[in-house]
Amino acid sequence: MSTPYDIPEAPEVLDRREGPYGEVVLRRHGDLLQIIANGCFLMDTSDGRSERLLVDAALAALDPEATGPRVLIGGLGVGFSLAHAAGQSRWGRITVVEREPAVVEWHRAGPLSALSEEALADPRTEIVEQDLIAYVNETSDTFDALCLDIDNGPGWTVTEDNEGLYSPSGLAACARVLKPRGVLAVWSAEPSPEFEGTLRNAGFRQVRTEEIPVARGVPDVVHIGVSPG
Template sequence: MIPWETLDTATVPGGRETLRLKRRGTEFSIMLGANELMNSRLSGSEEALARLAIERLAAPAPRLLIGGLGLGFTLRACLPLLPPQARVTVAELVPAVIAWARGPLAVLHGDSLDDPRVTVLEADVAAAIRQAREGWDAILLDVDNGPEGLSRAGNDALYSAGGLAAARSALAPGGVLAVWSARPDRGFTRRLRAAGLAVEEVTVRAGTTRRGARHVIWLARKA
């Protein structure tokens, strides 16, 4: 078996552990300590996050905010589904992750970062939500492993009652907050409803086949 090779490491601002970018043949992985945050073999649920959110949009020129660049699967899945007048902003907290996207991970990202509809910000998505001047038609959060933050304590605030209230305020009328998670979380479902959002909870496959692990996507609409 081909051994894993560590290509680079990075510090997460405010985090407790180090990110490691690893490669084994054509497979890539981003690890946080002993936890695998993402793997290039498992793109199905990240792609579903994009598809399910966009299917629920009615705006002719939608504005999307994606929290977390990662391996780029959510961004890449968005672009073929959006019209030319759409705008997509990706907020990525870790500078190295953006550098990896144009370096060793360019094979995964393709030309998505050069799409004229796309803006990549080196920023905390929570700050982008709080500073919103115009309503987002969709906010897609693929941060940590979901509502249970792993990489930094600050991510917990995204999924708290206050964080969800801020996200609701940042959405345009009819806008959708879409949240990816590695596992179900009944408490988070209750917090979404308490924030005044109409909630759907969808279970999807982690990969692109009918087998393997399942992940959860919440789709919460602002009335």
């Protein structure tokens, strides 16, 4: 079967860093750029549909009367979610929390800048270099939507520390920074009925899972819940 990308056999390592949470690598594989963390493939520039749905699903679940809603994007990644949010005039402030300095640098002055240059220049955009769990526990800011994409899913985390984000205490921290009727949207590489149950037990309402079809295997999904506040 033909493919729109010219994929050579071996990827080229463009940069390799030892960051505060382990090794992070940026690779080029044919036309694609890939981010690898601690040997775990995170994402690449092949599509972006699921990252866009993450933002769209959160926006669609908000009160349509809300003016200039603020969104927190957890994880800069390859920049698809940020670029999509910045392309939507309805969002007010767009805050991106990214814990890996290398990823931020790759966007500001590296190979990923072509994907995020306009979004980073948008006056609504703010980049915070901090661990997401620490941020939601410490910040005094509140948001209308949280769009989280820092792992391959609640059951497939990049580091063990991230597991706490999907626990009752982690979801309570997310709820704390959400405004009343605010929306939590969580990307996952596979459906997780267990996480749906955790969301409901944490008090989130209107819990549902939206699927994103993929070429093969189980679909990517976005788990969505409305703040109990």
